[in-house]
Amino acid sequence: KNQVEQSPQSLIILEGKNCTxxxxxxxxxxxxxxxxxxxxxRGPVSLTIMTFSENTKSNGRYTATxxxxxxxxxxxxxASQLSDSxxxxxxxxxxxGYNKLIFGAGTRLAVHP
Amino acid sequence: xPEVTQTPSHQVTQMGQEVILRCVPIxxxxxxxxxRQILGQKVEFLVSFYNNEIxxxxxxxxxxxxxxxxxxSNFTLKIRSTKLEDSAMYFCASTIGGHGYTFGSGTRLTxx
Numbered sequence: 001k002n003q004v005e006q007s008p009q010s011l012i013i014l015e016g017k018n019c020t021x022x023x024x025x026x027x028x029x030x031x032x033x034x035x036x037x038x039x040x041x042r043g044p045v046s047l048t049i050m051t052f053s054e055n056t057k058s059n060g061r062y063t064a065t066x067x068x069x070x071x072x073x074x075x076x077x078x079a080s081q082l083s084d085s086x087x088x089x090x091x092x093x094x095x096x097g098y099n100k101l102i103f104g105a106g107t108r109l110a111v112h113p
Numbered sequence: 114x115p116e117v118t119q120t121p122s123h124q125v126t127q128m129g130q131e132v133i134l135r136c137v138p139i140x141x142x143x144x145x146x147x148x149r150q151i152l153g154q155k156v157e158f159l160v161s162f163y164n165n166e167i168x169x170x171x172x173x174x175x176x177x178x179x180x181x182x183x184x185x186s187n188f189t190l191k192i193r194s195t196k197l198e199d200s201a202m203y204f205c206a207s208t209i210g211g212h213g214y215t216f217g218s219g220t221r222l223t224x225x
Contacts, residue, residue, distance in 0.1 A: 034214075043117075043204050043216035044156065089156070099144055099208055100169055103156040 002027040004104035006090050012110045017080055021107045023073040023090030031095035035064050035075045038087045038106065047075070047088075080111045115139040119205050119217035126224055129194050134220045136188045136205030142215075145188045146206040147180065149173070150219075156204065162188065195224045 004025045013019050025033070032051050036044035048057040048064040050073075056065050063076045075088055087106035093099060118137040126132050138145050147159040160170040162180055179191045188207075192199055205217040 041202070041219070041221070043218045045216070046214065099210070099214070100146065100158045100161055101148075101214065102158070103148075105155045 002092075002094065002102050004090055004092050004102055006104040006107050008107060009105070010108040010110070012112060013080055015080060015082055015111055015113050018076065018078045019080060019109065021075045021077075021088050021090075021109075023075070023104060025071050025073070025090070025092045025102075025104075027092040027094050027102055029095040030068065030071075030092065032093040033064075033066055033073050034091040034093065034101070035062070035073075036089045036091055038089055040086075044089060044091075077109075080109075082111050082113065085109060085111045115215070117205055117207055117215050117217035119203075119220050121220060122218065123221045124223070126195055126222070128197060128224055132192050132195055132222065134190045134192075134203050134205075134222070136190075136217055137186055138188055138205065138207030139209075139215055140186070142207035142209045144168075144208045144210060145180075145182065146208075147190045148204045148206065148216075149201040150204065151198075151201045159190075159203075192222075195222075197224050200224045 007022045034049045035047040038044045047062050050057050050066045052068040061078045066073045087108050089106040090104040092102045120135045145162040148156050150156045158171050160174045161168045177193045181189050202219040204219045208214045
């Protein structure tokens with residue numbers, strides 16, 4: 001069954017600290033992996049997208065890694081800010097079909113001053 | 114930057130009533146989607162729409178649901194007879210194809 005699992009479920013860090021969020025997936029066949037940021041009550045906003053041939057992708061203070069062999073990805077956030085408080089969702093796009101996405105449950109990040 | 118627009122932002126309806134959720138995708142996009150997120154749960158795929166027809170749908174998308182692109186700009190999701198368990202955030206998304214995906218801000222549907 002196609003699944004996306006994320007850890008931890010929630011995380012509290014102090015402003016200015018770094019953190020790393022994890023994602024494991026069993027989606028097959030695999031086309032791409034995305035990380036989204038979702039504020040409460042809002043739609044997901046894309047942070048990064050990687051195809052199976054890419055190992056890393058950065059977007060400002062966000063750096064995503066992908067190991068397609070072990071089916072693992074991580075999202076590293078550096079120098080966290082209060083505005084980083086949100087849910088971070090790992091999303092996998094299977095190949096073929098019409099580009100539907102499979103979502104993980106997300107990691108809820110709280111950045112405290 | 115182009116946006117996917119959804120209206121209304123919040124809709125309250127009585128159980129058994131019909132609701133129509135509206136979306137205006139990005140103008141040059143070709144693929145359109147509806148997803149939903151029940152409070153505290155994952156975002157789930159409902160349906161994809163391409164070339165004026167449903168291209169894929171999930172088990173959730175039963176006979177109570179329908180989608181339409183009535184005028185070349187709007188994309189609607191209709192729920193014929195709402196149930197309490199239909200209460201959720203409904204997200205519309207569109208893509209030109211390939212990897213670019215843009216989500217709307219969602220419609221919060223509350224069935225009472």
